[in-house]
Amino acid sequence: MDSTLEVRKAAIPDVKGIHALLMQAAVKGQLLPRALAYLYSHVRNFFVLVENGEMIACCALAPVWEDLAEVCSLVVREDMRGRGLGRVAVEACVAECAELGIRRVFALTYQEKFFNHIGFATVEKDVLPQKIWADCVHCPKYPDCDEFAVLRVLE
Ligand SMILES: CC(C)(COP(=O)(O)OP(=O)(O)OC[C@H]1O[C@@H](n2cnc3c(N)ncnc32)[C@H](O)[C@@H]1OP(=O)(O)O)[C@@H](O)C(=O)NCCC(=O)NCCS
Structure with missing residues (x-):
């Protein structure tokens, strides 16, 4: 890993860069696009x-x-994939879960194998009822979601 790599919480000046990264993946159908307004309100x-x-x-x-x-x-920016950065990014989130006192962390993803490789198990979506009540019911794909649910339970 390059020693100049910095992993940190985002701040407002990062939002347009985050938007650009997400759009690059969203146009390929890899994840959901997010509006700038959403990103400003969820930057933390x-x-x-x-x-x-x-x-x-x-x-x-x-x-x-x-x-x-x-x-x-x-x-992860396309030209930077395969260097361990996706794992680093997810582990930053997992570490924050521990700080927050949250033991179960999940993703809904097309990248099932990547998540399996870094310690998440594939599960049925109905083990995540709170996610379904809060978000999935508003999604245009609901109830025919083709993403995989993956879950890691922290020690
Ligand atoms: C998924 C994504 C984040 C992975 O990032 P990455 O930096 O290339 O992944 P890493 O290099 O950290 O991979 C970590 C490990 O998982 C493995 N891995 C990565 N992608 C994999 C895949 N599709 N299938 C199986 N294993 C995979 C790597 O080989 C690596 O294994 P190692 O540690 O034993 O060498 C990246 O491909 C991406 O940005 N994709 C587009 C957006 C997307 O699909 N996001 C997920 C939405 S939830």
């Missing part, structure tokens, strides 16, 4: 990875319930 959920002054990855942790949080909006 985000981590960014910065190398040589450039944002190369982002990821967000969204608490959903008293013992459940979601890892979402995970993108």
